[in-house]
Amino acid sequence: MSKWSDFKRDAIFVGGRWLDKASGGTIDVTDPATGKMLGSVPSAGVEETRAAIEAAHAAFPAWAAKTAQERAVLLRKLADEILKHQDALAELLTREQGKPLAEARGEVGMSAAYVLWFAEEARRVYGDVIPSPWADRRIIVTKQPLGVVGAITPWNFPSSMLARKIGPALAAGCTVVAKPASQTPYSALAWGILAEKAGIPTGVVNVVTGDARTVGGELTGNPLVRKITFTGSTPVGKVLLKQAADTVKKVSMELGGNAPFIVFDDADLDRAVEGAIAAKFRNSGQTCVCTNRFYAQAGIYDAFVEKLTAAVKKLKLGSGLETGVTQGPLIDDKAIAKVEEMVADAKAKGGAVATGGKRSELGLSFYEPTVIAGATSAMQFAREEIFGPVAPVFRFETEEEALRLANDTEYGLACYFYTRDLGRTFRVSEALQYGIVGVNEGLVTTEVAPFGGVKESGLGSEGSKYGLQDYLDVKYTCIGGIGATA
Ligand SMILES: NC(=O)C1=CN([C@@H]2O[C@H](COP(=O)(O)OP(=O)(O)OC[C@H]3O[C@@H](n4cnc5c(N)ncnc54)[C@H](OP(=O)(O)O)[C@@H]3O)[C@@H](O)[C@H]2O)C=CC1
């Protein structure tokens, strides 16, 4: 059986070679649950990033020329390797990211699920034959891989966010240069090892760790890269969009959220609380689809706060490696400082802490799971992404008011609402300006459904049949001269 340390590689993966030194020095990686150093990885400069892009460019023609079936066979092998080493990969992920082992195992399982899904979708890249307006000409539409893809990923899902990019890219026939977040490079570098084990040809997958601006600058500026796919914060997404514009690259942006979770008077409250725990406290609140604002209708407001508080008190904070722990540490000092600032702001503006509301006695970046009653629109978390284990509960009176408040944000990724009224289910879900809607459900991510936001939450969809289209160029071919010969 493999061990987590088998997948901890202190080297970048460029053109099938592991480089343990790079021009930018090194990046230290810390286990957020212990504060101890886990290791250090090379920090790639322009030179190594360019080498990775060139390797991906060189590998592209042969990879693109494989049949979809041939690529699918290799992708299935990749998914098998991920599952074969699921426990080792999960432990590595928990050690660098902090999430409970069960969640890390689930994430690695999702990575395999994405790869397998796209292995299957690779064989369904259909084109069109369009009825021609000309008697002697035929119109054919085909789809082709767009080339080298630059994939920049965050620390909150260090494995599955890469799977959502590497999976469709490889299935479509593209090659990849990935740049993971500096806090969690190992789960990404492990993709290099997995690609080797699966027999993916050299240069098809490359992974470089390094300074974000340097590596990101080269990925977005280099004309050989034809697409940038990014998951992370909206401000960084905007920078990448601007940089990618100079060479007119395709872009997919999966950015921040400010998810509302509306509980109507007619909701099944126990079910709503169960969904609230999943939608708010998974990964200690550090997902882009995590609830940011709970809206409870006046008739059930007190009961909802009471039941939610009771459920939150049952959550167990600690090292993700400990059995029974449901809440790990936040990723770093910056993250906990942001949460502290938001809670202080809410308290100063009259918010009542129902539970939590402070750093844990465990120290480091452990923050107590928190519920804040009496939340108002004047508070910071009404507008900004919390990305931490804090559940502010706002009160509302009418459906119209709930919709107005829920849509009053520049974000539009995920939203949730709980009701037993069928008419309201359709009315409200159609009126919510979001890319993902959970009705009576707090956990909605799956490889078979499109994941993506509207407004400033992003561009494009990941997962599902739509997730593959973003890696393909559409080509129209007009075939003339096929009328009757003289
Ligand atoms: N939508 C989502 O899933 C996520 C949202 N966020 C939100 O963003 C906040 C800040 O988190 P943070 O980690 O700073 O998120 P960032 O958006 O800064 O980081 C995400 C990725 O982008 C890279 N990056 C950062 N700046 C640049 C740049 N100029 N050019 C190219 N790549 C860049 C990072 O690299 P490096 O790590 O080396 O800096 C990382 O790989 C969170 O509190 C949360 O609100 C964060 C992560 C995921």
Ligand SMILES: O=C(O)CCCC(=O)O
């Ligand atoms: O936070 C994200 O960027 C993705 C969330 C993935 C998930 O819901 O599993």
